[in-house]
Amino acid sequence: MFKFLSTYLYLRPKLVLGLLLGPPMIYMAVVYLGSLASLLVNSFYKLDSFTGLIDRQFTLETYAQLFQRSNLDILIRTTTMAAAVTITDALIAFPLAYTIAKVAGKRAKSFLYLAVMLPLWSSYLIRVYAWKLILSKEGIISWLFNLVGLNPLLDWILSLPNIGGSSLALSPIGVFIVFCYIWLPYMILPIQAALERVSGTLEEASSDLGAKTTQTFFNITLPLSMPGVIAGSIFTFSLTLGDFIVPLSLGNSKYFIGQAVYSHQGTSGNVPLAAAFTMGPVLIMVIYLLIARRMGAFDAL
């Protein structure tokens, strides 16, 4: 019976392919793309402000609402934060990933790898609240600044408009610090994977042709690891765009996209506006990927 079955499948490679690919493809199409399509459709409806019911007629009115001052501010605030977090994480992650991939010995490598992975084993909420304590007025950071007599610097940072707040735990800068921490592994791992794939022979060839170590880095190593940086930045950028827990716990009263979506689809029942807000990050990511491709970030793939 089994022999018959295996022979039957051996002779029909296309059936095997179908059986293997079918379930994940159906899942992708229905659950993933389906919900995205539903979002797209909903974003073209609008909430009837008089009856409080959703008017299922094609309209661009909901999108027009996005361009109201307060909503536009939310979009700009979130995108700026995502960009700042992505750039900072890339700058922190690259040297670390480089050390793991190219410098560290066998033991140091597994230690560093574990150190990067370990935070992912504990709950994300726990870590956000841990940071809330670290950053609070009575927390270790304030204490450290106090200890070395640098509280004027801390006070100055907290007094900056759009960055500071009443304490690190209740300010945009606090949100920024925690975002950078939370998403850092998602930047390190793809860069490290990309660097592992840059063959040492290529770096040797470059140095053989007269390039000093820094020249080799900028001409060979960096461009060839760019797909990893792009992959990592897609993670950090889109995760920041969609997150609502961190700004909710650490931010001031100013909304991010995630919070706006959360409140519109929940309390106010304005699903069309929530959907329109969600299409914002999708559109931003598509534009980002097109620019990245234009700049040749995927040429080395």
Place this chain on the structure above:
Amino acid sequence: MANGITAVSFEKVSRSFGEIKAVDQVDLEIRDGEFFSLLGPSGSGKTTSLRLIAGFDRQTSGSIHLYGQDVSDLPPYERDVNTVFQDYALFPHMNIADNIGYGLMIKKVPRHERDNKVEEMLNLIQLQGVGSRKPSQLSGGQRQRVALARALINNPKVLLLDEPLGALDLKLRQQMQVELKSLQKRVGITFIFVTHDQEEALTMSDRIAVFNKGKIEQVGSPAEIYEHPSTSFVAGFVGVSNLIKGQVSLRLAGTDATYSIRPEKIHLTNPLQAGQGVVIANGSVRDVVYLGLYTRYLVELEDGGDLVVVEQNLHTTSMDVLALKGKKVSLSWKKEHMRLIGD
């Protein structure tokens, strides 16, 4: 060509990786303008020696000179040598022209001058018009030539080649062997060529160094290496060789020493006239391998031991030679073809 100037010299150079001595107290002199091969089995230290010359690896002790200059402590980018890598190591994100022009770009040679030079190199390697393609769009043989051009454009004093033909198929490899040799004559640069293929080394080299276990067994011209192997390792590694020793040697040559005799020097189907300077040995044919152009016999001697005999099929057909299997034969060879081996 060879003009007495020393291009590369090793003085008691060693390189150990922990317990393993990859290169062990090697002395070596390579002359200006020669095609020099480092030949040996894998793990014999030939590639490590090449990497020491390039500067990718540092010797544990000893010193390396390049045209009289001590380069032992110089990084690769300060050594006037260029390398053609085994896997070519072309930069995948750059097109062919940028790959070839990389060395000049680093030296900040102006754009138009660089373009002219690159064009010149593309002509030299007969790949005009591929400048804008990516390495992945070229065949193995073409990539090989690009790697060569990328190294030669810098006009190095010494070109290092690390088994550059290893990945090519037999036909292409033989064609590239001829091309490389003639290219080397044209440009007059010292070539140091690493290979484990003895035929390749014999075909192309002016001189060969045979490596074994981190040491050099013999340095000499292809003819010297082939005809006068100084150790049993060289005799066995370069070409096929029969070793005659102990009792057999006592019986056949009158002394208890180790001799080597090449299979093609032994007569089987048309024996030599017995007489002064001719050795005769009786045995029976144990195995016959018909290879078209020639036939290989394995003969078991009455005195003990086996001899491999190779004869061209000048007057014999496959029917004739295969019929010899199991037959008693009388082998003969000239005594002068027996080489006394040092060890």
